Amino acid sequence: MFVLNDLQQDALLEIFNIGVGKAAAALSKMTSEEVLLSVPTLEFLEWEEAKQHLPGNGKIICGISQRFDGPFNTEAILMFPEEKSLEIIRYILGLDSLLERLTEMEQEALCEIGNIVLNACMAPIADIFSAEFRATMPEYRSGTSEHVLSVDVAETNRVIMLMLVKLQMEKHEIEGYLAFLSVLPDIQRLTANVDRFISEFTK
Amino acid sequence: MTSKTVLIVDDSRLSRMIIKALILEKYPDWQVMETTNAEQTLSLVDTIEEPNLITLDVNMPGMDGLSLAAIIRKTWENVPIVIMTANVQESVSRKCAELKVGFVEKPITADSVSKALTYME
Numbered sequence A: 001m002f003v004l005n006d007l008q009q010d011a012l013l014e015i016f017n018i019g020v021g022k023a024a025a026a027l028s029k030m031t032s033e034e035v036l037l038s039v040p041t042l043e044f045l046e047w048e049e050a051k052q053h054l055p056g057n058g059k060i061i062c063g064i065s066q067r068f069d070g071p072f073n074t075e076a077i078l079m080f081p082e083e084k085s086l087e088i089i090r091y092i093l094g095l096d097s098l099l100e101r102l103t104e105m106e107q108e109a110l111c112e113i114g115n116i117v118l119n120a121c122m123a124p125i126a127d128i129f130s131a132e133f134r135a136t137m138p139e140y141r142s143g144t145s146e147h148v149l150s151v152d153v154a155e156t157n158r159v160i161m162l163m164l165v166k167l168q169m170e171k172h173e174i175e176g177y178l179a180f181l182s183v184l185p186d187i188q189r190l191t192a193n194v195d196r197f198i199s200e201f202t203k
Numbered sequence B: 001m002t003s004k005t006v007l008i009v010d011d012s013r014l015s016r017m018i019i020k021a022l023i024l025e026k027y028p029d030w031q032v033m034e035t036t037n038a039e040q041t042l043s044l045v046d047t048i049e050e051p052n053l054i055t056l057d058v059n060m061p062g063m064d065g066l067s068l069a070a071i072i073r074k075t076w077e078n079v080p081i082v083i084m085t086a087n088v089q090e091s092v093s094r095k096c097a098e099l100k101v102g103f104v105e106k107p108i109t110a111d112s113v114s115k116a117l118t119y120m121e
Helices: A006-031 A047-053 A082-093 A104-128 A186-201 B013-026 B038-045 B065-075 B090-099 B110-120
Strands: A041-046 A061-069 A074-081 A139-143 A159-169 A174-183 B005-009 B031-035 B053-056 B081-085 B102-105
Touching (some): A006 A041, A006 A104, A006 A159, A006 A174, A006 A186, A006 B013, A006 B090, A047 A159, A082 A174, A159 A186, B005 B013, B005 B038, B013 B031, B031 B038, B053 B065, B053 B110, B065 B081, B081 B090
Parallel strands (some): B005 B053
Antiparallel strands (some): A061 A074, A074 A174, A159 A174
16 A cells, blocks of 8 residues: 655645645635635545545536646546536526526536636646646536546556545535545655655755 | 744644744744644643744644634734735635734745744834
């Protein structure tokens, strides 16, 4: 099993915490509402085990996913329960649709919101590592969290890094998640960067 | 500058290490104390003299840094407090202003620590 020492784990959480803070600020700006953040959780597990730790309780959720390739590779996902995704998008866009499912245009808008939030998160992480991430186009996914946070079949037996942060918007009673998924050897590249970051301050 | 005491409150060991190292690099004779959460901090508040500055993280397990700042203010009404966070939401900076505490954006760098120290002046 892949294990980080206490200082590596602490540094990794703090680095992502900085990114998540910026992401929350971007979401707060768009919704004009305070976004409360949980303390991030970080686990290294095989996919079968990771599935037990996913949020959503089997309910349908909407997610916007982007892959970031750079000093390490990760899949970043912003996700909300389906009915709340409709509420967010319609609140931000000032739409008042009666349709129960997201229309294509609303899906595009949700992708753009995800794009802004996820990039706001990853940009400071790139700065910390003095590097750059290349991001894929945001992809809209709907289904259970297991589907939204899908992992390639070829990678299911490998160790996965799963980082989760809960986002709460109390005024609209909206609860969502930011998730980051990486697999070996990306995790090893990530920890090598974390070690470099730590060594700068512990010389 | 005469010797000062700084209390760092942050659940991240690395953040505490960096803040402490940057302060001591500039002011080696200063005393730097550390706590990792609100509970530990409030226990310490009852046993020590008022420090010259307190730096607080916002997003910590248990009580958040802003709520902790409000409680510390009840004991040490005028102690300089500075929030060091990456949570740059308008609501956070507004609460800082309401509590009359400083606000410095993470990541922690020599510049951000220097800025935090200006809240003692």
